[in-house]
Amino acid sequence: METLMEKKYSLGLYEKAMPSELSWEEKLLAAKEAGYDFVEISIDETAEKLSRLDMSGQERRQLILTMHQTGIPIRTMCLSGHRKYPLGSLDPAIRSKGMEIMNKAVRLADDLGIRVIQLAGYDVYYEESNVETKRLFLENLRKAVYCAGRAGISLGFETMETEFMNTVEKAMKYVTLVNSGYLQIYPDIGNLTNAACTYKNDVLEDLELGRGHLLAMHLKETVPGKFREIPYGTGHVAFEEAIGRAWELQVRKFVTEFWYTGNPQWREDLTSACEKFTKILDRME
Numbered sequence: 001m002e003t004l005m006e007k008k009y010s011l012g013l014y015e016k017a018m019p020s021e022l023s024w025e026e027k028l029l030a031a032k033e034a035g036y037d038f039v040e041i042s043i044d045e046t047a048e049k050l051s052r053l054d055m056s057g058q059e060r061r062q063l064i065l066t067m068h069q070t071g072i073p074i075r076t077m078c079l080s081g082h083r084k085y086p087l088g089s090l091d092p093a094i095r096s097k098g099m100e101i102m103n104k105a106v107r108l109a110d111d112l113g114i115r116v117i118q119l120a121g122y123d124v125y126y127e128e129s130n131v132e133t134k135r136l137f138l139e140n141l142r143k144a145v146y147c148a149g150r151a152g153i154s155l156g157f158e159t160m161e162t163e164f165m166n167t168v169e170k171a172m173k174y175v176t177l178v179n180s181g182y183l184q185i186y187p188d189i190g191n192l193t194n195a196a197c198t199y200k201n202d203v204l205e206d207l208e209l210g211r212g213h214l215l216a217m218h219l220k221e222t223v224p225g226k227f228r229e230i231p232y233g234t235g236h237v238a239f240e241e242a243i244g245r246a247w248e249l250q251v252r253k254f255v256t257e258f259w260y261t262g263n264p265q266w267r268e269d270l271t272s273a274c275e276k277f278t279k280i281l282d283r284m285e
Contacts (some may be wrong), residue, residue, distance in 0.1 A: 009281050010037040012076060012255040014218075017270060019260050020048075024063055028070040034270035035278065038075040040255050041114070043105055045084035053104035060111045067113075076116045076186075076216065076255060078158075079105050087144065088123030088137030095140060102144045110151040116215050116253070117148065118186045121157045121165030129164055142178055149182040156186025156215040159195070161227045166195040168210040175213055184213045188257065189242045190220035190227065190235070197224050197236075204245045216253035217246050219277055229259050232273060240280050247284045254281065 013036040018027050031039050043049050055063070067073045085098040109117055123129050123137035148155050157171040165171050171185045187207065196203035207214070220227075221235035243254070256273045260266050 007037070008284065009252045009254060010075075011274065011277060011281065012036060012038040012040050012253070013270065013274070014040050014078065014255055014257040014259075015042045017256070017258050017260055017273075018266065025066050025070060028066060028072045028074075030267060030270060032070060032072040034267065035274040036072065036256075036270075038073050040076040040078055040118075041074045041112075042078050042080070043101075043108075044078075044080045050081050050101065053101065053108055055108065060108070063112060074112055075114055076118065076253070077105065077109055077114050078118045080120045080158075081105075082120050083122060083125045086122050086124045086127075086133075086137070087140035088129075088133035088135075089127060090124075090133060090136070095136060099140055099143065102140075103147055106147050106151050106153055109153050114153070116154050116156055116186065118158045118216075118218075119144075119155050121160045121171055122162065123164055125162070138174065138177060141174060141183070145178055145180045145183045149180060154182055154184060154215055156184050158218065159185070159187045159191050161191055161194070166191060167199075167201070168192065168206045168214075172209055172213065184215045185210045186215045186218070188218040188220055189239070189246075190218070190222035190230075190237050190257075193237045193242075194222050194224060194227065203238075204241060207242070207245050207249060211249055214246065214249050214251050216255060217243070217251050218255050218257045219243075220257040229261055232258065232276060239277070243277075243280050244284065 013031045018030055081101050082098050085094050085101055087098045089095050105117055123133045159171055160166055168185055168187055175183055192203050192206060221230040221232050221237050223230055223235045256277060
């Protein structure tokens with residue numbers, strides 16, 4: 001069997017593609033059986049997911065052991081908890097909580113062997129963005145990058161569904177301002193495709209603006225105006241062309257981002273998505 005080190009790329013599975021009630025062992029085995037190389041852990045704004053940041057040392061050791069026993073690791077983290085606790089909030093208590101989440105996420109990633117933390121590209125979400133929220137965001141972003149850099153962990157902006165950072169071009173503004181090797185971009189091709197439709201831009205040209213700064217790519221389906229739970233093949237994302245351009249830009253880590261919505265055939269969905277993108281990636285040279 002071809003090992004990960006022999007493969008030209010790695011293909012991961014977003015944790016939320018599986019039922020939430022599964023144990024970590026069950027999730028990792030399901031991903032492995034479907035053909036994936038790794039799993040992306042979710043730290044979203046819910047209390048259940050945020051509580052993972054406070055896992056005990058024993059719980060962390062057990063999860064590492066489970067990764068070894070199943071033969072599939074957790075190697076990226078989708079840190080969307082900043083949606084509720086954004087780094088640019090005008091409320092100092094919310095900003096403080098956001099930084100606490102950031103610091104704990106870095107420690108968890110360091111303990112578990114996670115290489116990349118995907119940051120939500122929001123200055124604020126439930127508040128109105130303005131000059132001050134952008135200033136505060138940049139100020140705390142610099143602190144976050146310093147924290148990640150000490151641990152040798154890369155932060156990658158997710159291109160989002162809001163005006164603040166829905167393109168690679170906008171993400172590059174903050175990558176340039178911070179100017180650290182530990183802050184890069186982890187684009188969502190579904191969100192980029194929707195932004196390209198809105199602005200009448202070329203999504204591949206937008207990707208090109210991130211040359212030298214792209215860590216990985218979320219492979220998510222979208223339709224204009226909708227950003228979640230769109231089944232593969234029913235949207236407008238040109239995956240083959242996007243993966244081809246990302247490949248030219250030296251991206252070698254990809255994650256299928258889709259959601260479990262109660263389908264009893266969810267295991268077949270995992271396998272189908274893995275096979276779809278494996279066929280595309282195997283053609284890359």
